[in-house]
Amino acid sequence: MPDPLPFWLDFWNVLTLQSGYNSSLVILGTASLGVASGVVGTFAVLRRRALMADALGHATLPGVVGGFLLSLLFGAKGPEMLPLLFGGACSGLLGILVVQFLVRHPRVREDAAIGLVLSVFFGFGIVLLSLVQNSVATQTAGLDSYIYGQASTMTRADVLIIAAISTLVVVMGVLFRNPFGQVCFDADFAASTGWPVDRIDLLMMGLVAVVCVVGIPAVGLMLVVAFLIVPPAAARLWSTRLSHILCISAAIGAVSGWAGAALSSTLPNLPTGPVIVLVAGVLFVLSLIFAPRRGLLARKWDEQRRNRRIAEDHALEHLFEHEGPVLGDRLVELFAVRGWSARQINRLMQRLRSKSFVAHSSGGWSLTPTGRSRGMTIQRNHALWTQYLISYADVAATHVDWSVDQVEHVLSEELVAQLEEQLRPEGVS
Amino acid sequence: MTFVPALDLFPLLASVLVLVGCTLLGNFLVLRRQSLMGDTLSHAVLPGVVGAYLLFGTRDPLGLFLGALVAGLLTVFSIEALRRIGRIESNSAMGVVFSIAFAIGVILIQVGHTDHVDLDPNCVLYGQLELLVWFDAPLSFADVDPEKLFRAIPTSVWSLVIMTLLSASFVLVFFKELRIVSFDPGLAQTLGFSSAGINLMLMMLVAVATVASFEAVGSVLVIAALIVPASTARLLTDRLKTQILVSVLVAFFCAVLGYWSSTWIPHLWGGGSLKASGMITVISGGVFVLALFFSPRHGYWFQTSRVRQLADQVALEDLVVLLHTSEATGVPFSRTTVHPKMLSLGIHRGLVEVSSSGQHFLSDLGRELAVEVQGRRSRWMMYLVDEVGLAPDHAPATAERLEHLDDSLLEKGTDANQPTKQPPA
Numbered sequence: 001m002p003d004p005l006p007f008w009l010d011f012w013n014v015l016t017l018q019s020g021y022n023s024s025l026v027i028l029g030t031a032s033l034g035v036a037s038g039v040v041g042t043f044a045v046l047r048r049r050a051l052m053a054d055a056l057g058h059a060t061l062p063g064v065v066g067g068f069l070l071s072l073l074f075g076a077k078g079p080e081m082l083p084l085l086f087g088g089a090c091s092g093l094l095g096i097l098v099v100q101f102l103v104r105h106p107r108v109r110e111d112a113a114i115g116l117v118l119s120v121f122f123g124f125g126i127v128l129l130s131l132v133q134n135s136v137a138t139q140t141a142g143l144d145s146y147i148y149g150q151a152s153t154m155t156r157a158d159v160l161i162i163a164a165i166s167t168l169v170v171v172m173g174v175l176f177r178n179p180f181g182q183v184c185f186d187a188d189f190a191a192s193t194g195w196p197v198d199r200i201d202l203l204m205m206g207l208v209a210v211v212c213v214v215g216i217p218a219v220g221l222m223l224v225v226a227f228l229i230v231p232p233a234a235a236r237l238w239s240t241r242l243s244h245i246l247c248i249s250a251a252i253g254a255v256s257g258w259a260g261a262a263l264s265s266t267l268p269n270l271p272t273g274p275v276i277v278l279v280a281g282v283l284f285v286l287s288l289i290f291a292p293r294r295g296l297l298a299r300k301w302d303e304q305r306r307n308r309r310i311a312e313d314h315a316l317e318h319l320f321e322h323e324g325p326v327l328g329d330r331l332v333e334l335f336a337v338r339g340w341s342a343r344q345i346n347r348l349m350q351r352l353r354s355k356s357f358v359a360h361s362s363g364g365w366s367l368t369p370t371g372r373s374r375g376m377t378i379q380r381n382h383a384l385w386t387q388y389l390i391s392y393a394d395v396a397a398t399h400v401d402w403s404v405d406q407v408e409h410v411l412s413e414e415l416v417a418q419l420e421e422q423l424r425p426e427g428v429s
Numbered sequence: 430m431t432f433v434p435a436l437d438l439f440p441l442l443a444s445v446l447v448l449v450g451c452t453l454l455g456n457f458l459v460l461r462r463q464s465l466m467g468d469t470l471s472h473a474v475l476p477g478v479v480g481a482y483l484l485f486g487t488r489d490p491l492g493l494f495l496g497a498l499v500a501g502l503l504t505v506f507s508i509e510a511l512r513r514i515g516r517i518e519s520n521s522a523m524g525v526v527f528s529i530a531f532a533i534g535v536i537l538i539q540v541g542h543t544d545h546v547d548l549d550p551n552c553v554l555y556g557q558l559e560l561l562v563w564f565d566a567p568l569s570f571a572d573v574d575p576e577k578l579f580r581a582i583p584t585s586v587w588s589l590v591i592m593t594l595l596s597a598s599f600v601l602v603f604f605k606e607l608r609i610v611s612f613d614p615g616l617a618q619t620l621g622f623s624s625a626g627i628n629l630m631l632m633m634l635v636a637v638a639t640v641a642s643f644e645a646v647g648s649v650l651v652i653a654a655l656i657v658p659a660s661t662a663r664l665l666t667d668r669l670k671t672q673i674l675v676s677v678l679v680a681f682f683c684a685v686l687g688y689w690s691s692t693w694i695p696h697l698w699g700g701g702s703l704k705a706s707g708m709i710t711v712i713s714g715g716v717f718v719l720a721l722f723f724s725p726r727h728g729y730w731f732q733t734s735r736v737r738q739l740a741d742q743v744a745l746e747d748l749v750v751l752l753h754t755s756e757a758t759g760v761p762f763s764r765t766t767v768h769p770k771m772l773s774l775g776i777h778r779g780l781v782e783v784s785s786s787g788q789h790f791l792s793d794l795g796r797e798l799a800v801e802v803q804g805r806r807s808r809w810m811m812y813l814v815d816e817v818g819l820a821p822d823h824a825p826a827t828a829e830r831l832e833h834l835d836d837s838l839l840e841k842g843t844d845a846n847q848p849t850k851q852p853p854a
Contacts, residue, residue: 050521051465058649105664107727111464112660116717118468119653123710126649127691130704134695148535222535226528233521269539277532284525288515296514 007266014262023265026151029159030218030257030276034227036166037215038253039173040207041228042235042246046184047204050233051111052099054225055118056205056212059095060088061125061221064146065132079143081158081217088221089213095121096205149220149273151261158217165214169207170250180204181242218261220273226280231256234284237291252287256280308351313378314338315348316357316367320375325366381411384419391423434570437692438578439561443586443645444688444709448680450593451638451654453600456673457631459659460611465520466632467655469527471639471648473504475534478640483541490588493640501636504530505629556647558688558705561586585644592641599634600673603627608669650706657713658683664720664727679716687712743833744771746802749780752791753799762789806832 010019017024044053067087071080095117102113129143145153154162173180182190183200191197208228215224235249260276267275289296318334319326326334331345340348349365352358357371367375411419458467477500478493485492504526511522563581567573582590600607609617610627617624635655642651662676687709692702722730748771755762764772772789775781780795791799809828813819819827 045518045521048518048520050518050524051468054468054524102721105721105727105729107664108660108721109459109462109464111462112459112656115464115468115652115656116660116714119649119656120710120714120717122649123653123707123714126647126704126707127711130702130707134702223528223532225524226532229521229524230528233517233525236517237515270536271539274532274535274539277528278536281525281529281532284529288511294516299514 011262011266014266015259023152023262025156025159026154026265026272027258027261029154029162030151030261030272031254032163032166032257033211033215033218034231034253034255034257034276035250036169036173036253037211037227038231038235038250039170039246040204040211041253042232042242042249043173043180043184043204044208044228045232045236046181046242047201049205049208050225050229051114052096052205053208053212053228055099055114055121056092056096056209057216057221057224058118058125059121060092060213060216061122061147062128063087063089063091063094063125064216064221065125065128065143066091068143069128069132079146081154081161084146085213085216088216089209091121091125092209092212093206096209145220145271146216147220147222148271149216149218149223149276151218151272152265154217162214162218165210169210169214172203172207173246176200176203177242177246218257218272219276220271223273223277226277227253227256230277230280230284234280234287237287237294252280252283256283311338311340311344311348312352312355312357315345315352316371316375317378317382319358319365319367320372320379325361325364327364328360331365381416384416384423385411387423388419434567434573435563437688438570438573439563439583439586440558440645440705441685441688443558443561443589444684444705445681446586446589446593447642447646447650448654448658448684448709448713449677450589450596451642451651452658452676452680453593453596453673454631454635454638455655455659456662456669456676457600457607457611458635458655459663460669461628464656464660465523467635467639468652469508469523470501470504470632470635471651471655472527472534473530474500474636474639474643475648476500476530476537477503478643479534479537479541483537490584490641493643494588494637497636497640498633500530501633501639504636505632556643556645556650556706558645559702561645585641588641589645592638596634596638599630603630607631611669646706646709650710653710653713654680657710657717661713661717661720664717664724667726679713683713683716684709739833741771741774744768745775745778745780746798746833748772748775749791749795749799750802752781752789753796753803756791764789802832805834805836808836812836 013019014023014027017027041053044050064084064087067083067085067090068079070087071083074083076083099110099113099117102108102116103110108116132143144150179190179195179200182193182195183197183204187197187201190200211228212221212224215227219227231252232245232249234252235245238248239245256276256279260279261272263279264270264272264275287295290298292298293302315335322334331349332340332342335345349358349360352371353360356368357374358365359368455464455467458464474497477496477498479496480500481492481496484496508519508522508526511517511525512519515522517525561583565577565581606617606622606627609620609622610624614624617627638655639648639651642654646654658676658680659672661679662672665675666672688705690703690712691705691708694708695702720728722728725731748767751767752762754760772781775795776783778794779792780798781789782792783789806828809831810824813824813827813831814821
């Protein structure tokens with residue numbers, strides 16, 4: 001492990017693009033790639049094609065090696081990006097087409113088809129690779145970086161190509177976000193409203209393929225799928241609107257590309273791909289915990305607030321039914337059905353007092369006017385819902401109590417009004 | 430090209446064990462639509478294996494298994510947690526978990542690389558079958574001494590033996606449970622089988638199989654071994670027991686042929702040997718494609734020819750009925766209403782004869798067939814009107830399509846609810 005302080009200084013320098021032309025270039029390249037994969041990956045994830053991207057990534061290997069062989073035939077000295085990427089794109093797309101052909105057979109399901117294509121194409125790539133390494137071993141140096149991703153071997157021209165293609169992909173993604181979104185959320189409905197779903201799907205997978213292939217020099221073909229899946233999966237936790245998810249996902253992709261490339265160029269010996277994926281993974285875990293509404297903390301918080309409100313409602317209901325002040329030590333008896341401990345009751349009453357639903361005097365606890373009206377509402381909701389369950393939902397009168405206890409707290413005002421309207425003939429008012 | 434015990438015996442043994450052991454489990458992954466769990470686990474156990482290696486400092490298989498089990502458990506649980514707590518769709522949950530795990534694994538390898546030189550990410554991906562050399566082996570297979578062989582077996586092959594035995598006994602012992610859980614999880618629930626328990630055991634065994642196979646063949650061949658022979662067997666049979674047997678045979682065949690071709694093909698141009706693990710995968714893929722096209726049950730080739738046969742039969746039956754009615758009504762038969770190919774086929778089958786004046790008429794055989802078809806048509810008509818309750822003027826159109834089908838069911842009391850032997854699709 002490097003010494004902490006110089007390491008952080010170094011890292012800061014790289015991060016702020018102050019440590020030389022080359023590393024800055026690489027960082028910009030991976031960041032632009034991050035934006036592209038964030039945008040395109042969102043559609044892949046929403047279309048539930050996440051692992052199709054994995055198959056695509058693995059299926060590029062024979063093409064990458066084949067492209068390398070061809071480029072050697074045409075006089076290249078070592079791995080050059082363009083022929084490798086072109087070969088990879090060809091075999092990746094072939095892999096996707098094979099998956100789509102296989103799933104048409106009734107005995108082959110999508111998961112098996114993806115696994116088949118992934119392993120067989122990759123196996124073929126390994127065979128080709130061993131062939132290449134046996135015959136032209138000296139020139140293969142650097143081919144490995146296409147499997148695990150080593151961005152530092154990229155040249156200026158490579159980065160420019162990556163940036164240009166990424167920009168193009170982002171523009172396409174943004175332009176077609178409407179049809180893509182339609183197909184992602186409900187393909188059947190999209191088809192019925194006249195969208196050419198097959199062609200949209202093809203374009204979408206085509207863009208995924210392009211990002212996969214362009215991402216290979218930076219992240220490696222083993223992990224390119226992570227770059228496509230992790231940022232959108234994290235972004236989905238933050239929002240439910242497509243446009244927001246797209247922006248957040250692109251931002252997470254960019255940050256992981258930027259910080260990951262910076263980290264890997266600061267730390268010795270670490271391939272870029274895994275570091276980028278790890279940064280994205282950290283962002284994902286953070287999102288999982290802290291995202292508003294869908295994050296773990298937010299949901300825990302929501303749950304607790306709801307439970308508290310339900311407890312308060314129950315307490316008010318009991319106090320209202322009791323009519324008149326209750327002495328502090330009689331409360332346990334009053335709330336016996338709930339099975340609360342004395343400490344819980346104490347805290348509950350303090351909360352109710354701070355909301356001025358109850359007041360404490362020498363005579364004991366009593367409801368304030370607001371508390372009284374709140375208690376009355378709750379009891380009324382309870383009665384309404386009981387009546388509804390018995391008369392409309394055919395629930396036996398003896399079974400009603402339990403389910404009412406659950407529901408009475410979540411009745412909205414409109415629902416209550418509706419219930420009143422419907423139950424009027426039954427004599428409830 | 431002949432096999433030499435020193436170079437080929439253990440690699441061959443290892444490939445056969447990997448393929449057979451993994452296939453046994455893979456059958457159920459494929460049936461339960463969990464093929465990609467194999468993919469996921471084979472990537473995700475990497476940090477467990479590397480972590481155990483760095484922690485214990487040895488390649489002792491027991492430590493590696495332990496690491497893999499921990500990683501496998503963590504993977505299964507975190508995917509489940511992401512699906513339930515994070516409400517993330519299972520495809521992306523698997524993708525997120527395994528790619529992050531794999532990234533951690535590769536980084537651990539790189540970090541460990543500085544202290545331990547013999548960990549290589551490539552070995553994890555492609556395996557090192559070729560390194561399983563038997564140094565003091567005899568020169569030919571005839572001279573192999575069983576006792577010496579037994580002592581010479583390397584640990585990685587031993588762990589494969591254990592893995593294969595574990596898989597086989599799991600499938601044997603829990604066959605009934607596995608079958609119910611695979612075909613009807615709902616039924617399993619009502620019968621009191623723990624679907625989740627069986628599933629977890631299957632996943633753990635897949636993790637163990639992955640690790641046992643890692644060193645020898647690499648993670649990619651593991652995925653192939655789990656999925657490809659089982660998928661091939663699914664194309665060949667509809668019965669679970671037969672499917673498992675067939676898949677094991679296919680696995681054995683692929684392992685041997687794949688290994689053999691990896692050493693033989695390079696001799697065509699005199700190069701060094703090809704990667705055996707890759708070659709086995711390619712051969713398995715080839716066998717799968719063969720089954721996809723030529724499987725007698727579900728292959729495209731035979732399905733197409735079956736459809737063509739049926740079409741011919743229907744056309745010929747229509748032809749003889751047409752000729753028969755023209756005989757009965759006296760309206761002359763016009764050959765332009767029938768495809769000339771069908772006419773010549775009818776003549777070829779001896780159903781139709783041509784007079785010297787070029788007139789077509791039925792042979793005795795053809796007349797017999799026509800009567801039979803018309804009889805079937807009227808029986809279907811009766812069935813449609815009496816039993817199905819079709820309006821009499823709607824029945825003929827349907828009966829004309831059904832008349833080509835066997836109507837023996839109608840005579841047996843038309844029990845449509847006869848049990849079928851096919852598993853539900």
